[in-house]
Amino acid sequence: MQGVHLVEHPLVQHKLTLMRDISCSTRSFRELMNEIGILLCYEVTRDLPLETKAITTPITAMKAPILAGKKLVLAPILRAGVGFLDGMLQLVPSARVAHIGLYRDPVTLGAVEYYFKAPHDLRDRLVIVVDPMLATGNSAIAAIDRLKEVGAAEIRFVCLLAAPEGISKLQGHHPDVKIWTAAIDEKLNEHGYIVPGLGDAGDRMFGTK
Numbered sequence: 001m002q003g004v005h006l007v008e009h010p011l012v013q014h015k016l017t018l019m020r021d022i023s024c025s026t027r028s029f030r031e032l033m034n035e036i037g038i039l040l041c042y043e044v045t046r047d048l049p050l051e052t053k054a055i056t057t058p059i060t061a062m063k064a065p066i067l068a069g070k071k072l073v074l075a076p077i078l079r080a081g082v083g084f085l086d087g088m089l090q091l092v093p094s095a096r097v098a099h100i101g102l103y104r105d106p107v108t109l110g111a112v113e114y115y116f117k118a119p120h121d122l123r124d125r126l127v128i129v130v131d132p133m134l135a136t137g138n139s140a141i142a143a144i145d146r147l148k149e150v151g152a153a154e155i156r157f158v159c160l161l162a163a164p165e166g167i168s169k170l171q172g173h174h175p176d177v178k179i180w181t182a183a184i185d186e187k188l189n190e191h192g193y194i195v196p197g198l199g200d201a202g203d204r205m206f207g208t209k
């Protein structure tokens with residue numbers, strides 16, 4: 001699928017299956033989310049630009065590759081997106097963080113913003129929006145609308161599971177935003193849940209149901 005990177009790494013697929021299983025405990029679900037966050041972060045940063053830096057090893061001087069440009073920004077959509085944050089920060093410890101609080105109106109399924117706090121200088125930074133579930137696409141679109149409003153120009157979206165409906169809607173609104181996902185599931189049900197999915201990611205991660 002154009003514009004979608006399907007992360008088929010066996011470790012990601014194995015961990016995702018453990019998470020989908022209804023018998024996965026809250027503790028394991030959270031740990032697995034963290035571990036997959038690391039692996040997805042590795043994939044989404046695969047083509048980051050490098051520059052060379054002159055350094056001296058204990059043996060000799062050399063020019064060695066180092067990440068170029070400003071620190072990237074991780075933008076978790078609250079609350080489930082937070083599940084990816086620690087793992088991603090382990091890999092990119094200097095990243096900046098933008099928190100975007102959105103909840104899904106249970107009737108309209110539209111995204112309602114209740115919190116937004118981002119670094120001021122987004123224009124020259126890669127912004128990676130993270131949310132485990134790309135379902136209707138409404139939250140992802142609202143988060144990206146808001147980030148663009150405050151200056152973000154280069155945005156990527158990382159999720160664990162995507163519904164075909166969510167992918168089409170997000171790509172329709174933001175064709176410039178590439179998507180990284182571990183799986184594309186079959187469909188959305190009438191309540192806006194991904195099928196077969198894994199249920200409510202936030203509830204499973206935080207034990208709120």
Ligand code: URA
Nearest residue numbers: 135193194199200201
């Ligand atoms: N959000 C979730 O947590 N799960 C879904 O299946 C859809 C949206």
